[in-house]
Amino acid sequence: MNKEKTFYVTTPIYYPSDRLHIGHAYTTVAADSITRFKKMKGFDTMFLTGSDEHGQKIERKAKQAGQEPEEYVDQIVKTFKELWQALGIEYDYFIRTTEDRHQKVVQKIFKKLYDNGDIYKGHYEGWYCTPDEAFWTDRQVGKEKLCPDCGRPVEWVEEESYFFKMGKYAQRLLDHIDQHPEFIQPESRRNEMINFIKQGLDDLSVSRTTFDWGVPVPIDNDHVIYVWIDALSNYITAIGYLTDQDNFKHYWPADIHLVGKDILRFHSIIWPIILMALDLPLPKQVFGHGWLLSETGKMSKSRGNVVDPIQLIEDFGIDPIRYYLLREVLFGTDGTYSTEALIQRINSDLANDLGNLLNRTVSMVEQYFAKVVPEPDQLKEVDQDLINTGLKTAKEVESYLSNLKFTHALESLWNFVRRSNKYIDQTEPWILGRDKDNNKDKEKRLKTVLYNLLEALRMIAVMLKPFMVKAPSEIGKQIGDQSIVENADWEDLSWGKLSSKIKVQKSEPIFPRIDIREYFNKKQKKEQEKTMTNENNNNSKDNLIDFETFQKLDLRVAEIIEAERIEDSNKLIKLQVKVADDNRQLVAGIAKDYQAEELVGKKIVIVYNLKPAEIFGVKSNGMILAASNDETLTLITPENPISSGSKVK
Numbered sequence: 321m322n323k324e325k326t327f328y329v330t331t332p333i334y335y336p337s338d339r340l341h342i343g344h345a346y347t348t349v350a351a352d353s354i355t356r357f358k359k360m361k362g363f364d365t366m367f368l369t370g371s372d373e374h375g376q377k378i379e380r381k382a383k384q385a386g387q388e389p390e391e392y393v394d395q396i397v398k399t400f401k402e403l404w405q406a407l408g409i410e411y412d413y414f415i416r417t418t419e420d421r422h423q424k425v426v427q428k429i430f431k432k433l434y435d436n437g438d439i440y441k442g443h444y445e446g447w448y449c450t451p452d453e454a455f456w457t458d459r460q461v462g463k464e465k466l467c468p469d470c471g472r473p474v475e476w477v478e479e480e481s482y483f484f485k486m487g488k489y490a491q492r493l494l495d496h497i498d499q500h501p502e503f504i505q506p507e508s509r510r511n512e513m514i515n516f517i518k519q520g521l522d523d524l525s526v527s528r529t530t531f532d533w534g535v536p537v538p539i540d541n542d543h544v545i546y547v548w549i550d551a552l553s554n555y556i557t558a559i560g561y562l563t564d565q566d567n568f569k570h571y572w573p574a575d576i577h578l579v580g581k582d583i584l585r586f587h588s589i590i591w592p593i594i595l596m597a598l599d600l601p602l603p604k605q606v607f608g609h610g611w612l613l614s615e616t617g618k619m620s621k622s623r624g625n626v627v628d629p630i631q632l633i634e635d636f637g638i639d640p641i642r643y644y645l646l647r648e649v650l651f652g653t654d655g656t657y658s659t660e661a662l663i664q665r666i667n668s669d670l671a672n673d674l675g676n677l678l679n680r681t682v683s684m685v686e687q688y689f690a691k692v693v694p695e696p697d698q699l700k701e702v703d704q705d706l707i708n709t710g711l712k713t714a715k716e717v718e719s720y721l722s723n724l725k726f727t728h729a730l731e732s733l734w735n736f737v738r739r740s741n742k743y744i745d746q747t748e749p750w751i752l753g754r755d756k757d758n759n760k761d762k763e764k765r766l767k768t769v770l771y772n773l774l775e776a777l778r779m780i781a782v783m784l785k786p787f788m789v790k791a792p793s794e795i796g797k798q799i800g801d802q803s804i805v806e807n808a809d810w811e812d813l814s815w816g817k818l819s820s821k822i823k824v825q826k827s828e829p830i831f832p833r834i835d836i837r838e839y840f841n842k843k844q845k846k847e848q849e850k851t852m853t854n855e856n857n858n859n860s861k862d863n864l865i866d867f868e869t870f871q872k873l874d875l876r877v878a879e880i881i882e883a884e885r886i887e888d889s890n891k892l893i894k895l896q897v898k899v900a901d902d903n904r905q906l907v908a909g910i911a912k913d914y915q916a917e918e919l920v921g922k923k924i925v926i927v928y929n930l931k932p933a934e935i936f937g938v939k940s941n942g943m944i945l946a947a948s949n950d951e952t953l954t955l956i957t958p959e960n961p962i963s964s965g966s967k968v969k
């Protein structure tokens with residue numbers, strides 16, 4: 321395979337400290353989409369994602385969970401893989417930084433840098449942000465002692481440490497950025513990075529001694545390698561650096577590292593400098609996209625505003641979620657996730673524009689030509705315009721996608737969807753259909769119109785393949801040829817590929833409309849049910865009952881009419897009691913504390929709705945209430961006179 325035709329894209333490797341949310345899915349869906357597109361363009365693609373499992377943060381989280389780090393990360397990494405599968409993410413390799421091959425190569429990288437004189441031993445005193453695993457200077461954390469990136473409190477660290485001579489490479493990096501404007505994207509972020517470098521790069525502390533959960537420094541077992549050196553190296557260890565050089569050379573340098581803006585600094589400063597020190601080429605591009613915010617700000621577990629992608633997929637399906645992520649937020653800027661906006665997109669773009677186009681077209685072919693795809697005849701201007709728009713769209717989508725402009729690409733594609741709907745209004749096939757049986761020209765015209773619509777749908781389905789995973793095949797199936805869509809490459813975006821004579825196959829709408837009100841009502845009801853179940857579960861844990869349970873008890877005041885010791889038992893007394901008009905017999909274990917005679921006439925409290933039982937061969941219908949401790953037992957009686965049968969509440 322020609323090296324020119326390889327494409328290597330990476331997402332960040334995620335910390336298994338929590339479950340992933342929709343913000344994380346944003347990057348991975350984008351990487352998946354660009355990879356699918358490159359495959360359709362005939363590239364030999366490599367798509368890497370994974371998990372960043374070492375470091376102080378993970379070690380602490382595991383401890384909090386009462387687990388060993390290995391056990392802790394294993395279980396979370398499993399949920400990562402499940403999420404990627406649910407989102408149709410087709411990565412080629414999932415790297416875990418705990419895997420043996422990676423760890424060994426990270427040690428070799430460290431050793432190489434040490435041997436070259438780029439790493440030396442020293443002493444670190446400064447601030448550390450554990451959630452970000454980042455070092456900061458006094459000036460950077462300010463008076464408040466907060467991480468300048470995430471705003472959380474930093475910790476003071478004083479320890480022996482190895483240092484990496486970053487400053488030595490600063491000018492070379494600036495020159496590289498200058499000569500390769502595409503290296504850091506988008507442009508606004510490039511300037512930020514240039515300013516950062518120009519302020520001067522301190523030597524970077526690249527080892528820690530105060531915890532163990534990391535790759536040991538090969539020349540000094542008291543140290544573990546700084547987690548960012550370990551993590552960034554994944555991009556080359558995964559493809560065989562120092563273990564499978566052929567594969568490594570085939571894919572390296574990477575075409576794109578896709579990262580969030582918060583970690584752009586690590587990728588566009590530390591990482592290139594490591595590569596320079598290793599004498600390796602730099603990645604062609606580092607793209608720092610914006611954040612997907614929730615309506616109440618940045619998503620974080622502690623704020624309780626994270627959006628769970630698995631729940632969204634369950635509610636709306638995989639393709640609408642992928643579409644929304646790529647369509648709604650300009651890749652590069654921040655955007656806000658909102659369920660209303662998602663439903664809006666589903667209803668207007670997917671159900672209305674695309675769903676109706678498919679539905680109307682296939683229904684007409686079914687109705688007018690007994691499902692058979694007709695053969696087109698002569699083209700009119702309006703047909704030519706539709707065709708030209710389709711071909712132009714293919715070019716536009718290609719160009720936008722090549723530049724990671726997902727939103728623009730989908731906008732362009734939807735212009736074509738809408739153009740196709742307009743074509744139906746312009747050509748009025750229902751009028752042609754009315755007259756087709758006695759007018760050959762109209763029949764021919766109708767055939768041409770419907771063929772063009774089916775062909776437009778085929779083009780749309782093929783162009784959707786980078787973005788969606790199920791809908792393209794489904795559209796293919798309905799227009800009569802699933803495999804023509806499934807097997808299509810980008811070069812199949814020429815007009816007239818769909819064969820006539822095959823049969824369309826109408827089925828359920830591919831994107832059902834969502835009733836926004838009903839959706840939110842249902843959601844609310846579910847939430848309430850969940851809270852109630854949680855409350856019930858919590859209550860049983862704490863031995864608490866709720867009021868409803870208490871109300872099930874029917875407690876009544878009863879008057880003792882007769883009392884008699886049960887023979888052969890030194891505890892039991894048989895009582896006849898009156899509860900309003902109801903006379904009852906019950907057995908009570910009070911003989912040690914009460915004489916039978918003294919009980920008669922007393923008003924007591926009984927459980928009136930207890931299931932009858934037989935005690936010592938005697939029927940008992942109810943139970944008296946008494947308070948007892950180790951020494952004594954006393955009956956519960958009303959403080960003031962009250963009629964028997966009164967309810968105790």
Ligand code: MSP
Pocket residue numbers: 331332333334335342343344346347372551552554578579580581582583610611612613618619
């Ligand atoms: N482990 C490091 C990356 C090491 S790469 C060699 C890390 N992990 S992370 O799990 O905290 O974040 C991974 C990525 O998710 C980052 O690119 C981050 O920007 C991105 N996102 C986290 N929350 C996000 C949003 N709300 N929106 C978009 N991206 C988000 O950093």
